[in-house]
Amino acid sequence: MKEVEYQEHFFPGTRQELLNKVKQSVKEKRYQHILGVEQTAVKLAEINQFDLEKASVAGLVHDYAKERTAAEFKVAIKQHQLDPDLLNWGNFIWHGVVGAEIIRDELRITDEEILNAVRRHTVGAVEMTTLDKLIYVADFVEPSRDFPDVEFARSLAYADLDQAVRFETKHTLQYLLNANQTVYPRAIDTYNQWVVKK
Ligand SMILES: [Fe+2]
Ligand SMILES: [Fe+2]
Structure with missing residues (x-):
């Protein structure tokens, strides 16, 4: 792979x-996934x-914060005064939205566009920047x-990156419905924006 x-x-x-x-923050299997996402995003x-x-x-x-405990995420939600509703959700949502704060604190990455791409990588968003789309899609199609x-x-x-965002959004929602899983409201907003014909 080409190294940047x-x-x-x-x-x-x-x-x-x-x-x-x-590498220190996640297990080997996830580290390999992360390398695949980087390679695909590049x-x-x-x-x-x-x-x-x-x-x-x-x-x-x-996915830097993906393997943190629920207790650690809850502390970070309070410490950073994030929306208290986040406490009702779990790792799937926390590792993006709360993970961005942990990344800023521990890795000293302050670029808001990068932090937003982390925040939005699990359920997308109504408005997505090119970087948001790159990470959202790379996470879905990386080689592993x-x-x-x-x-x-x-x-x-x-x-076509936008078509891939559409496909992924629908595919993920369909998966959650088939598995009788909770859908985070913002995932529905993403679906309404990207998939529903207007
Ligand atoms: Fe993730
Ligand atoms: Fe990921």
Whole structure:
């Protein structure tokens, strides 16, 4: 894979230093997933003329907080005075929205566009920046992902990023409904914006 050399625009250190910190924060399987997301986000950034270093940093940190305990997330929600409704949700939502604060504190990454891409990577958003889309889609189609439509989703990702956002949003909602799982309200907002025909 092509390795992006950091100019320290977004993380105060080298890519290798960031890799070390990420590796310490998650188990091996998730670390491999994270490397796949970074690789995919960088490829998609090239296709969409986006900053490769920014895509790389966002890809590497998107699941940085995924393995923190519920207790740690609850402390961070209170400490950062985030919406108290977050306390009613779980890891699926916390690792993005609350994870962004943990990333800022521990990795000293302050770029709001990167932090927003982390916040939005699980359920998307009505308004998504190019970086939001790169991370949302890369998370869905990175090489270790395996589900029946993954090849189709991958080809869509490289052909048309917006279409890939649409496909992923519908696919994820369908999955949650089929599994009788709770749907976070913002996931419905994303669906209404991106999938519903107007
Ligand atoms: Fe995630
Ligand atoms: Fe992920």
